Amino acid sequence: MLLADPVRLVGAHPVITALLFAWLLAVILWSAFGVVHEAEEVAGRLGEPLGTLVLTLSIVIIEVALIGAVMLSAKAVPTLGRDTMFAVLMIVLNGVVGLCLLVGGLRFHQQSYNLQGATAYLAVIIPLSVIALVLPNFTTSSATGMLSLPQALFFSAFTFALYIGFLWLQTGRHRGFFVAVGQQAGEDVAILSPHGERAPGSNTSRVLLLLANILPIVILSKDLAKLLDHGIAVLGAPTALGGILIALIVFTPEGISALRAVAANQLTRAINLCLGAATSTLGLTVPAVLFIGLATGQPVILGVSPANMVLLGVTLMLNTLTFSGTRTTMLEGAVHLSLFSVFLVLVFSP
Secondary structure: OOOOOHHHHHOOOHHHHHHHHHHHHHHHHHHHHHHHHHHHHHHHHHOOOHHHHHHHHHHHHHHHHHHHHHHOOOOOOOOHHHHHHHHHHHHHHHHHHHHHHHHHHHHHOOEEOOHHHHHHHHHHHHHHHHHHHOHHHOOOOOOOOOOOHHHHHHHHHHHHHHHHHHHHHHHOOOHHHHOOOOOOOOOOOHHHOOOOOOOOOOHHHHHHHHHHHHHHHHHHHHHHHHHHHHHHHHHOOOOHHHHHHHHHHHHHHHHHHHHHHHHOOOHHHHHHHHHHHHHHHHHHHHHHHHHHHHHHOOOOOOOOOHHHHHHHHHHHHHHHHHOOOOEEOHHHHHHHHHHHHHHHHHHHOO
């Protein structure tokens, strides 16, 4: 590690702690934007929907690395995986989706998208989110919000298998569901190359550069996790803030990519990025968090609070209504952003 023990290095001085945290955060964000850039270069060569899939999987790898770093640190944080996944769902399904629809509505009045792809995403997101974040509150074989060993093993296998099955359909038989209406699957997307030029190098070299940008994030994630945990304790901030910060670090670059797609009137790609990120987070983070918990003997609390269960239910219902037609307007975007503001209020005033 770059810093063997960052908390001991900075001591209790809040200014030095804040500066060191800001430096680590800047490096990780810079690397995250590098990951998105290289993923988009690869995506431009592969076309849709493989291009979006490369980008979302790259982001989820970063998310799992950050969560794993915190879970493997000295102080156990049993709710971090839950808080991060819930924050990603709220940021993606309400914050970014709302902003995209609002910006698209202001600029183009109405935007069309591929309804079949959005419906397929939601068909996976709804059961996975309820099973991961709501069902553990109602099981009786373990403590509230937690899963027993058989449940954890089965739910991990079920979640991963469903996600793999979804990827198989997305990249194979139903590939056309995830491209804009009238566009051929595998066709290049202009937004990935704004200047009409493609970066030099082979696909292999671009993938290697992609992995090279992920490496600093993995290396520095444990140090950032220690500083984050120390800062939350010193400030007396809500524990859920750690998951929100990780979600923001992870999804900020991809959120910018989604807004770029909307600005180019490519709503289908923006939906693929947003709903694809939510699907990948649930499909890969849940098994990873449960596996780390089982391997280290740490408790893992997945069930969200009653207020957050209500918010999650309304969010899933609203997304189902938003993506039930073939066109969107700024009204839907405003409603999604309103729900996102409710989420932020509940973090600091539960």
